[in-house]
Amino acid sequence: MDCCFKESPFPFENKGGFLGHDGSLRFRVPILRNITKTAPYFHNGAVDKLEEAVGIMSKYQIGDEFTPKQIDDVVAFLKTLEGELVEY
Numbered sequence: 001m002d003c004c005f006k007e008s009p010f011p012f013e014n015k016g017g018f019l020g021h022d023g024s025l026r027f028r029v030p031i032l033r034n035i036t037k038t039a040p041y042f043h044n045g046a047v048d049k050l051e052e053a054v055g056i057m058s059k060y061q062i063g064d065e066f067t068p069k070q071i072d073d074v075v076a077f078l079k080t081l082e083g084e085l086v087e088y
């Protein structure tokens, strides 16, 4: 599917049909609890560092590029979401 991200070049290939069932653009995303412990990030595990994942989110989802300090602040917040890892 090449309907999306033309104006906002999300930096991933659409591998595995992550744009949703029947191209609905609706799909479940992981919660952020324990996000500090669950690298690599995104549906394809393309990003190893949480700072980089937050930078990508700020650019492509919020439309604003966070400064390194803002990224560090968000990562500090995400660290507060740590808890016991649940076995799957």
Ligand code: HEM
Pocket: 012, 018, 029, 030, 031, 035, 038, 040, 041, 042, 043, 044, 053, 054, 057, 058, 061, 062, 074
């Ligand atoms: C400061 C705000 C945000 C932060 C810190 C953030 C953080 C993250 C992180 C760390 C991931 C990776 C999750 C994982 O791999 O387990 C993620 C994925 C995702 N986020 Fe955000 N996010 C933010 C805002 C948003 C917004 C505003 C949207 C949409 C309106 C959004 C949509 C998504 C989607 C669709 C994914 C999955 C992408 C993929 O797997 O390829 N995020 N986010």
